[in-house]
Amino acid sequence: MHAFDYATPESVADAVVMLSDHGKNACVLAGGTDLIVQLRENRRRTDLVVDVKKIAELNALSYDAATGLTIGAAVPCYRIYGDAEIAAAYPGLMDAARLVGGTGIQGRASLGGNLCNASPAGDTIPPMIVLSGEAEIAGPNGTRKVAVEDFCTAPGRTVLEDGEFLVSLHFPAPLANSGAFYRRFIPRNEMDIAVVGVGASVVLSGDRSSFVSARIAVGAVAPTPLFVREAGEALAGQPVSDETIRRAADLARDAARPISDMRGTAEYRKHLTSVLTRRVVEGAVQRAKE
């Protein structure tokens, strides 16, 4: 690995100064499960690694049934699913937090790192999108908020400008009769990169017979995780039925723009998108009824 310096700012303001001073020659370290490997394999170079884990806001984890969930950008997966109240309120997010790598990776890997790494296959991104996640960003001009679905702009690229970094992720409190679900398809049982991943959240009517609203997002089928707004909108006001769910799944499939690679052909990925979307919406409906 090439040489670099290492800093551990203890406040958001100090981190902004360090990142601004170094511009493109600095990078942020959370759990390091992407970054350290990328530096070692010379896929990335940097003069300064800014470890943000000593900043209180980046380690905060709080849930309130009225105001929702705030996850500091560096909070590792195990702390999120290890909190019984949070796990019960956001099962769709837990589906993803529990399957990032193995136990050792989950001891370090953060949702913030997963989002900022901006892999099209990042497993936590579709569920964060369907749960209407919002990213709080700090930078030289203060803080700003960006919806998770607008955060990634290309493989490995995000809306973050020089000097900016992700502070936290916020999710609204779950509504009554709502449910969310994430599932990916991989050839193994564990420890692999998604061929396709789908997240869905639904809100059902009081008698649970129809959809009030729904959000669907798909991973690994486009340059960024994809929010398929029209697929969710097609469910709004419709009865919960095989037919309406199938139509939403077809819309998700049509929105997918996959490539062919060693994990699967574009055609295969499109087919999977439709099958998985159907199952994931059904899973979200099931949870909304529980």
Next chain:
Amino acid sequence: MSKKVHVQTTINGEAVDFLCEPRNSLLEVLRDDLDHTGAKEGCNNGNCGACNVIMDGRLVNSCCVLGVEADGCEITTIEGIGSAANLHPLQQKFLEHAALQCGICTPGFIVSAKALLDENPNPTEDEVRYWLAGNLCRCTGYDKIVRAVLDARNGA
């Protein structure tokens, strides 16, 4: 080469100070500078678990941790889990079940299994298999390893 940084840690219960460059992984520091060669380098990219150690109570892949990040942390390596004269129950069960051949993956498996039993003293077979999904073995097949861990439950 960037300046070496002074790092203070506790390793297997003993205070340990070391100097390292920010680019050195915790695995490199343990093996090359501190002579704790129990943790192995298998893949050096987070996939195999041969380098696993317990850091502040959490299982981590030490190849994906910088040595400088260990400052102020408590680390348990395989060297802290048992000794030849006084085997940990997991080590005893690995022997009894012949859960190893070349042994390269074994320290990682035992450290990972120790972290599991610390948190959940009575895991199911499914829980053991999922917990150990990040540990790879080229030789033995996983069945004997899983059986050894199951047999070490509660005894650990």
